[in-house]
Amino acid sequence: MTSYCKIDHVDKIYTRGSTETCVLKDITLDIEKGEYVSIIGHSGCGKSTLLNIVAGLTDATTGGVILEGKHVDEPGPDRAVVFQNHSLLPWLTVYDNVRLAVDKVFGGKKSRAERDAWTLHNLNLTQMTHAKDKRPSEISGGMKQRVGLARALAMEPKILLLDEPFGALDALTRAHLQDTVMGLHQKLGNTVMMITHDVDEAVLLSDRIIMMTNGPAAQIGEVLTVPIARPRKRLELVTDPAFLKCRQRVLEFLYERHRFVEAA
Amino acid sequence: MNMPVAKSDISASIPSAPTSAVAKIVPLPLRQTAMNTRLRATFVKVVSAVLPPLIMTILLLTAWQLLCMRPGATLPTPTKIWTEAYDLIVDPFFVAGPQDIGLGWRVLVSLQRVAIGYGLAAVFGIALGTLIGQSVWAMRGLDPIFQVLRTISPLAWLPISLAAFRDSQPSAIFVIFITSVWPIIINTAVGIRNIPQDYRNVAAVLRLNHFEFFWKIMIPSAAPYIFTGLRIGIGLSWLAIVAAEMLTGGVGIGFFIWDAWNSSRLPDIFIALAYIGIVGFVLDRIVAGVASIVTRGTSAN
Ligand SMILES: Nc1ncnc2c1ncn2[C@@H]1O[C@H](COP(=O)(O)OP(=O)(O)OP(=O)(O)O)[C@@H](O)[C@H]1O
Ligand SMILES: [Mg+2]
Numbered sequence: 001m002t003s004y005c006k007i008d009h010v011d012k013i014y015t016r017g018s019t020e021t022c023v024l025k026d027i028t029l030d031i032e033k034g035e036y037v038s039i040i041g042h043s044g045c046g047k048s049t050l051l052n053i054v055a056g057l058t059d060a061t062t063g064g065v066i067l068e069g070k071h072v073d074e075p076g077p078d079r080a081v082v083f084q085n086h087s088l089l090p091w092l093t094v095y096d097n098v099r100l101a102v103d104k105v106f107g108g109k110k111s112r113a114e115r116d117a118w119t120l121h122n123l124n125l126t127q128m129t130h131a132k133d134k135r136p137s138e139i140s141g142g143m144k145q146r147v148g149l150a151r152a153l154a155m156e157p158k159i160l161l162l163d164e165p166f167g168a169l170d171a172l173t174r175a176h177l178q179d180t181v182m183g184l185h186q187k188l189g190n191t192v193m194m195i196t197h198d199v200d201e202a203v204l205l206s207d208r209i210i211m212m213t214n215g216p217a218a219q220i221g222e223v224l225t226v227p228i229a230r231p232r233k234r235l236e237l238v239t240d241p242a243f244l245k246c247r248q249r250v251l252e253f254l255y256e257r258h259r260f261v262e263a264a
Numbered sequence: 265m266n267m268p269v270a271k272s273d274i275s276a277s278i279p280s281a282p283t284s285a286v287a288k289i290v291p292l293p294l295r296q297t298a299m300n301t302r303l304r305a306t307f308v309k310v311v312s313a314v315l316p317p318l319i320m321t322i323l324l325l326t327a328w329q330l331l332c333m334r335p336g337a338t339l340p341t342p343t344k345i346w347t348e349a350y351d352l353i354v355d356p357f358f359v360a361g362p363q364d365i366g367l368g369w370r371v372l373v374s375l376q377r378v379a380i381g382y383g384l385a386a387v388f389g390i391a392l393g394t395l396i397g398q399s400v401w402a403m404r405g406l407d408p409i410f411q412v413l414r415t416i417s418p419l420a421w422l423p424i425s426l427a428a429f430r431d432s433q434p435s436a437i438f439v440i441f442i443t444s445v446w447p448i449i450i451n452t453a454v455g456i457r458n459i460p461q462d463y464r465n466v467a468a469v470l471r472l473n474h475f476e477f478f479w480k481i482m483i484p485s486a487a488p489y490i491f492t493g494l495r496i497g498i499g500l501s502w503l504a505i506v507a508a509e510m511l512t513g514g515v516g517i518g519f520f521i522w523d524a525w526n527s528s529r530l531p532d533i534f535i536a537l538a539y540i541g542i543v544g545f546v547l548d549r550i551v552a553g554v555a556s557i558v559t560r561g562t563s564a565n
Contacts (some may be wrong), residue, residue: 087462
């Protein structure tokens with residue numbers, strides 16, 4: 001009852017014509033303040049749907065989400081989302097993309113100069129100040145995600161929602177961004193809910209890993225607490241028995257007990 | 265165009281920066297050759313853009329000349345046009361009487377008419393397109409109607425417009441308006457329809473209100489579509505000018521053609537056609553230029 005963010009018996013049924021598809025079935029999850037939670041599962045199991053329900057972009061069919069004692073019924077900047085495909089507005093510069101969010105969220109509370117400083121501060125957190133006057137089409141995929149992250153952080157959300165933020169990136173860029181996100185989580189203490197396909201990424205970043213069964217009617221199959229102290233170091237973890245054990249558990253869940261049936 | 269050249273300039277000067285004293289002499293000739301290659305590049309570019317159309321024009325004029333030199337040819341040769349319409353060609357802005365003025369003046373009068381008709385079409389078309397694009401049902405109901413209406417020739421609108429307005433000036437402007445408004449409406453509506461869900465999600469998370477959503481998401485996102493409509497529209501409204509000016513009489517370029525036909529001044533018509541073609545081309549380039557400035561970044565997603 002007292003948890004920071006509570007996903008409470010959420011069902012999601014899509015109706016198209018006379019056919020009903022049950023995507024999510026009875027999802028219940030409590031997230032503590034400052035916790036980093038990953039959701040992992042095979043493609044199409046309903047991870048994005050769950051994240052969108054928390055964001056308020058999709059309505060749950062039954063059940064609901066309660067954030068800091070308040071029922072979530074519409075999207076808002078207290079649940080900032082970093083989308084898989086960056087979703088920056090291409091006609092605005094990097095700075096203006098972040099500034100749009102800052103102006104909207106802090107329009108009445110901060111002065112013009114403060115908003116400018118806050119925008120630059122957040123670009124600085126994600127190391128994107130150097131490209132602030134570029135347009136999204138002029139920067140790389142990894143940089144776009146950094147800007148998306150800066151925009152989300154700038155809203156000072158109660159919970160940060162990341163939908164496969166590193167999905168479209170190459171391995172090196174991905175590792176670099178993971179380190180940035182890990183550092184920021186350490187520094188700012190955000191509550192984060194992240195969707196991922198990548199087992200190593202989930203273990204590296206999370207306090208808890210939520211493993212989802214295959215759809216239709218996906219459920220939470222297993223919850224794994226990652227008992228690795230922070231700050232975590234990528235290189236040291238490779239040989240850490242706790243890391244290997246967690247990895248093993250997740251892999252077993254995904255590839256033995258809940259194999260992706262449709263995969264060719 | 266300047267970007268890559270500037271970049272190579274910088275990279276050329278970087279290696280010379282750490283080397284001391286002696287290197288100071290090196291940049292000068294280096295930069296000069298850079299200047300030279302840049303000049304040469306522009307020269308080549310200009311020549312390759314201008315030369316082919318120039319050669320083709322000469323070839324076509326020659327062919328025309330040869331074809332119309334035969335006895336019994338119905339159309340004048342280019343040389344005949346040159347001698348007979350000499351005053352029209354050399355001075356676009358002469359005034360020799362109330363009805364005897366240069367074609368430059370006539371084009372300006374026509375442009376004024378087009379500006380009013382097209383301006384109205386742009387404002388009305390974007391506004392209506394925005395409204396229609398928001399509703400699936402309005403789109404479904406109206407799109408087929410617009411698709412039919414847009415194929416009607418400016419000439420066909422003439423009698424209806426005259427019957428409705430009973431005055432030549434507003435009728436002429438209406439003909440321009442009605443010819444060019446359809447593509448603007450249709451393209452704007454499609455642009456509004458096609459706003460990516462991602463942008464809507466961003467707007468939702470930020471809780472943009474209707475007004476902010478309109479100005480900060482809708483219009484910029486639909487801008488490439490809107491400009492496609494505007495570009496088709498300017499072409500059509502210039503196409504409609506001859507039809508429109510058959511009504512108004514006076515001094516427009518369209519009426520000039522009609523008048524020249526009635527008084528059998530065939531060479532003058534050719535000159536007027538050249539004017540119309542060139543002005544239409546320039547108008548199209550202007551709208552395209554504005555579009556590429558306004559939608560910079562948007563289309564290259
Ligand atoms: N608007 C919708 N109408 C009907 N079905 C939908 C709709 N949106 C999603 N679905 C279905 O819900 C299921 C879950 O989709 P979702 O996007 O949440 O999956 P996911 O786990 O995020 O997949 P991925 O890992 O590929 O992103 C899919 O089978 C999809 O076909
Ligand atoms: Mg997804």
